[in-house]
Amino acid sequence: MKMMLPCKEVxxxxxxxxxxxxxxxxxxxLRVHFAICEGCSNFEHQMKLLREATQQLAGTDPQxx
Amino acid sequence: xxxxxxFHAQLEGQRDYLxxxxxxxxxxxxxxxxxxxxxxxxxLAGQAGYDGRSSLRTWLTGILKHKIxxxxxxxxREPATAIEPEDDTSEFDAxxxxxxxxTDAPAAWERPDSALERSQFVAALEACLxxxxxxxxxxxxxxxxxxxxxxxxxxELGITATNxxxxxxxxxxxxxxxxxxxxx
Numbered sequence: 001m002k003m004m005l006p007c008k009e010v011x012x013x014x015x016x017x018x019x020x021x022x023x024x025x026x027x028x029x030l031r032v033h034f035a036i037c038e039g040c041s042n043f044e045h046q047m048k049l050l051r052e053a054t055q056q057l058a059g060t061d062p063q064x065x
Numbered sequence: 066x067x068x069x070x071x072f073h074a075q076l077e078g079q080r081d082y083l084x085x086x087x088x089x090x091x092x093x094x095x096x097x098x099x100x101x102x103x104x105x106x107x108x109l110a111g112q113a114g115y116d117g118r119s120s121l122r123t124w125l126t127g128i129l130k131h132k133i134x135x136x137x138x139x140x141x142r143e144p145a146t147a148i149e150p151e152d153d154t155s156e157f158d159a160x161x162x163x164x165x166x167x168t169d170a171p172a173a174w175e176r177p178d179s180a181l182e183r184s185q186f187v188a189a190l191e192a193c194l195x196x197x198x199x200x201x202x203x204x205x206x207x208x209x210x211x212x213x214x215x216x217x218x219x220x221e222l223g224i225t226a227t228n229x230x231x232x233x234x235x236x237x238x239x240x241x242x243x244x245x246x247x248x249x
Contacts (some may be wrong), residue, residue, distance in 0.1 A: 007161060013235070042172060049186070054205075
């Protein structure tokens with residue numbers, strides 16, 4: 001039985017999950033952690049917003065003519 | 066409908082902007098110039114594809130983005146300037162207690178739904194991006210803006226996959242901390 005992941009490790013895994021496919025065990029450990037940790041759930045949501053906004057960057061240049 | 070010569074002049078008017086954008090992503094004046102040239106030619110050939118709904122600059126930047134991604138994917142060259150990876154994450158240690166739990170937990174950000182909120186969020190993001198080191202910002206933009214895979218970024222920057230993940234982690238942690246101040 002694996003101990004609950006510390007939040008610091010969760011942030012590392014969430015970030016890597018945006019760059020590589022996480023293993024099954026890693027994904028389960030994240031799910032379990034999110035279920036009881038609001039801060040890390042918020043963190044994951046923030047990372048999604050960050051990705052969406054960064055993809056849109058060029059299209060919203062305020063100096064567009 | 067603009068006359069061909071008008072359209073040509075409008076395209077030329079965007080050249081400096083496109084060149085700055087390409088140079089920022091590629092850090093190589095010759096490759097940037099090539100990508101911009103290809104973009105302007107493609108735009109001339111595909112003028113009918115421009116429907117006037119987005120700005121000309123947005124349309125051109127979309128084409129250029131693909132040209133840059135292609136250029137990076139095509140290049141089989143050894144990275145001319147392998148970068149020194151920035152892989153120290155100790156600056157984020159203070160966010161966690163000794164057991165690795167948040168000392169200041171991330172807030173629930175409101176989703177920017179309206180066009181106004183989206184443009185405010187993007188403006189905040191741009192300001193935060195400007196505070197990253199050039200290397201970290203570049204790796205982050207290649208991944209999140211250009212949509213390149215980690216392996217492609219590693220090759221382009223001459224760093225290992227682990228270095229790459231750490232640089233992206235640093236970028237994301239710094240950006241969320243910065244946005245936490247300006248976006249709730």
